Amino acid sequence: MSTLEIKDLHVSVKTEDGPKEILKGVTLTIKDGEIHAIMGPNGSGKSTLAYSIAGHPKYDVTGGTVTLDGEDVLAMSVDERARAGLFLAMQYPVEVPGVSVSNFLRTAKTAIDGEAPKLRTWVKDVNGTLEKLDLDASFSTRSVNEGFSGGEKKRHEIAQLELLDPKVAVLDETDSGLDIDALKVVSEGVNRFTEGADKGLLLITHYTRILRYIKPDFVHVFVNGRIADQGGPELADQLESEGYDKYVKAAV
Amino acid sequence: MTVTADNVTSALEAEKVSSHLHPEGSLDVNDHPAPNGREEIWRFTPLKRLRGLAADAEFQASTTETSWNTPEGVRIANVSGEEARGLRGISGLVPNTRFGARVLSEVPSTLLVDVPSDLEIAEPVIVDLVGKDAGVTEAGHIPLRFGAHSSAVVVLRHTGSASMAQVVEVAVGDGARVTVVSLQDWADDAVHLTHHEAVVGRDAEYKHAAISVGGDVVRMDSNVHYDGPGGSANMLGLYFADEGQHIEHHLYVDHDAPHTNSNANYRGALQGEGAHTVWIGNVLIRKVAAGINTYEENRNLVLTDGCQADSVPNLEIETGEIEGAGHASATGRFDDNQLFYLRSRGIEENEARRLVVHGFFNDLIRQIGVEALDEKLRDIVADELEKNVLDIPFEAATN
Ligand SMILES: Nc1ncnc2c1ncn2[C@@H]1O[C@H](COP(=O)(O)OP(=O)(O)OP(=O)(O)O)[C@@H](O)[C@H]1O
Numbered sequence: 001m002s003t004l005e006i007k008d009l010h011v012s013v014k015t016e017d018g019p020k021e022i023l024k025g026v027t028l029t030i031k032d033g034e035i036h037a038i039m040g041p042n043g044s045g046k047s048t049l050a051y052s053i054a055g056h057p058k059y060d061v062t063g064g065t066v067t068l069d070g071e072d073v074l075a076m077s078v079d080e081r082a083r084a085g086l087f088l089a090m091q092y093p094v095e096v097p098g099v100s101v102s103n104f105l106r107t108a109k110t111a112i113d114g115e116a117p118k119l120r121t122w123v124k125d126v127n128g129t130l131e132k133l134d135l136d137a138s139f140s141t142r143s144v145n146e147g148f149s150g151g152e153k154k155r156h157e158i159a160q161l162e163l164l165d166p167k168v169a170v171l172d173e174t175d176s177g178l179d180i181d182a183l184k185v186v187s188e189g190v191n192r193f194t195e196g197a198d199k200g201l202l203l204i205t206h207y208t209r210i211l212r213y214i215k216p217d218f219v220h221v222f223v224n225g226r227i228a229d230q231g232g233p234e235l236a237d238q239l240e241s242e243g244y245d246k247y248v249k250a251a252v
Numbered sequence: 253m254t255v256t257a258d259n260v261t262s263a264l265e266a267e268k269v270s271s272h273l274h275p276e277g278s279l280d281v282n283d284h285p286a287p288n289g290r291e292e293i294w295r296f297t298p299l300k301r302l303r304g305l306a307a308d309a310e311f312q313a314s315t316t317e318t319s320w321n322t323p324e325g326v327r328i329a330n331v332s333g334e335e336a337r338g339l340r341g342i343s344g345l346v347p348n349t350r351f352g353a354r355v356l357s358e359v360p361s362t363l364l365v366d367v368p369s370d371l372e373i374a375e376p377v378i379v380d381l382v383g384k385d386a387g388v389t390e391a392g393h394i395p396l397r398f399g400a401h402s403s404a405v406v407v408l409r410h411t412g413s414a415s416m417a418q419v420v421e422v423a424v425g426d427g428a429r430v431t432v433v434s435l436q437d438w439a440d441d442a443v444h445l446t447h448h449e450a451v452v453g454r455d456a457e458y459k460h461a462a463i464s465v466g467g468d469v470v471r472m473d474s475n476v477h478y479d480g481p482g483g484s485a486n487m488l489g490l491y492f493a494d495e496g497q498h499i500e501h502h503l504y505v506d507h508d509a510p511h512t513n514s515n516a517n518y519r520g521a522l523q524g525e526g527a528h529t530v531w532i533g534n535v536l537i538r539k540v541a542a543g544i545n546t547y548e549e550n551r552n553l554v555l556t557d558g559c560q561a562d563s564v565p566n567l568e569i570e571t572g573e574i575e576g577a578g579h580a581s582a583t584g585r586f587d588d589n590q591l592f593y594l595r596s597r598g599i600e601e602n603e604a605r606r607l608v609v610h611g612f613f614n615d616l617i618r619q620i621g622v623e624a625l626d627e628k629l630r631d632i633v634a635d636e637l638e639k640n641v642l643d644i645p646f647e648a649a650t651n
Pocket residue numbers: 013014015020022040041042043044045046047048049091173206
């Protein structure tokens with residue numbers, strides 16, 4: 001049983017001319033077993049929502065609440081949120097030079113589980129997961145994300161999703177920059193994750209093509225820091241043919 | 253264009269350029285007044301803490317205990333008299349400091365490492381210099397001679413307490429592949445003033461690694477010039493300054509032959525009140541040095557408040573016909589995005605910082621590439637981090 005509940009969330013970033021409000025009251029509830037897609041034009045605040053849930057220090061929450069199974073997420077540090085069961089697959093995964101993927105994954109798994117994983121099964125799990133995501137075993141000795149292609153970075157994010165096995169995952173444009181084969185591989189990884197019991201998924205995307213492989217239960221249209229419309233999967237098809245124009249015009 | 257060693261030498265003699273980066277030297281001690289700290293090459297150095305080593309401290313009988321292993325075919329010996337005198341200047345060193353000139357003219361102790369031509373040794377030569385008394389000011393001359401086409405690794409490992417002025421001369425024969433590592437892992441009260449001068453033969457590969465983590469003051473000058481085209485120098489450095497420590501590295505690569513390469517990569521971390529590091533990277537590309545490649549980089553990671561990292565790369569180019577020349581220097585705190593990424597995977601803040609610092613040095617340790625030292629170097633980084641007040645929160649990184 002897990003529920004991520006976002007209520008009237010207001011978030012701003014610091015700019016040279018003072019704080020700028022990006023999220024202007026976002027309300028959204030993701031229950032386990034549910035897949036929510038958030039779609040919206042560039043600059044509408046999708047990544048801001050994702051980062052704010054994960055606790056990036058760049059963003060200031062100025063109002064509203066975020067809870068995971070009733071626990072106050074906003075009061076938690078970044079790492080506490082992850083240990084509580086939240087996961088963010090980033091739009092632009094960060095390079096960490098000199099830290100090997102295997103060391104990183106082991107350290108993260110140990111932190112999340114509160115104990116070191118059993119060495120033998122762990123190595124198998126890691127290699128198996130990398131392989132399923134079409135990442136050569138040699139990736140485990142490489143530095144985290146360093147020199148990875150855009151697609152490799154995204155597949156590495158999904159490998160982490162599978163290995164760390166959170167309760168609720170937010171995927172920020174994991175599909176962008178992927179060719180069709182990589183998109184399938186990534187989608188299969190995400191579907192393996194959501195097949196697990198009690199998983200919630202928030203899928204942020206710009207394009208509808210990933211929704212051919214990952215079937216959302218709900219689609220939200222995100223414009224100008226707010227949810228402008230919501231519906232079922234059919235809303236995605238409508239966006240595909242009509243675009244965001246009418247929402248953008250309405251928002252101004 | 254083909255260039256022979258001979259016409260390079262004559263071209264060099266023809267043009268005696270004096271670099272702005274590096275004053276002309278002299279073997280005569282009287283040509284070098286004691287420094288007062290205003291000289292360009294001394295302006296960062298806390299001369300008062302050097303116990304007179306840069307000026308006229310008496311060079312007393314050494315109390316440093318020296319031992320080494322001797323791979324087959326290598327000669328390592330304390331030498332004296334005529335033989336010792338004959339080794340002074342084997343790198344072509346003409347000192348630009350008083351202590352350098354003094355060491356070459358009056359040093360009582362000379363330790364020779366002699367690797368004959370064509371000998372390839374896999375086992376590193378490890379010379380241990382264990383200081384016993386920081387109250388004794390002493391000096392040493394260490395000539396390292398590598399014959400043509402030899403291949404060897406020599407590690408000078410400095411530990412314990414000492415006040416030491418030192419000149420290390422490295423002669424890398426044609427086609428030789430040589431690594432020299434100097435580890436300054438001194439006790440807190442040690443003072444070490446050292447000049448490493450290397451001449452790199454035709455088509456030879458020279459790697460020099462300076463690892464400075466212990467001592468009150470460590471200043472090392474590591475210089476390279478070439479004795480023919482095709483040589484390459486890879487100058488690496490790893491340093492870690494704690495509270496009150498002064499660690500200073502000067503680098504001078506004199507591209508005085510065509511088609512030579514140099515690469516410099518120095519990385520340091522600082523923590524604690526009054527930790528001070530200095531990195532000066534000078535590269536001179538002389539007129540004769542057509543078709544050379546050079547890149548130098550220094551990065552400093554400032555772990556706490558109250559530290560100072562000076563970093564000054566200099567490139568002086570006297571010819572337009574180079575293949576590549578560049579430098580980079582960066583000093584900063586932890587990268588918020590790296591910490592965020594690691595923490596977003598559940599890793600606690602301190603652990604995330606530790607990972608980032610290890611990562612920062614890991615690459616360099618790999619480049620140093622002396623397997624026998626890998627673990628030691630990783631331990632050094634881990635030990636330094638243990639001492640650290642990593643728990644002090646950073647405004648930037650706490651959310
Ligand atoms: N430091 C900043 N200063 C000013 N504006 C900022 C700053 N950081 C973010 N913004 C603005 O916030 C808005 C939302 O950005 P965000 O990255 O959340 O958009 P997005 O919906 O994820 O867009 P994309 O589809 O391009 O990924 C953008 O207009 C962006 O320019």
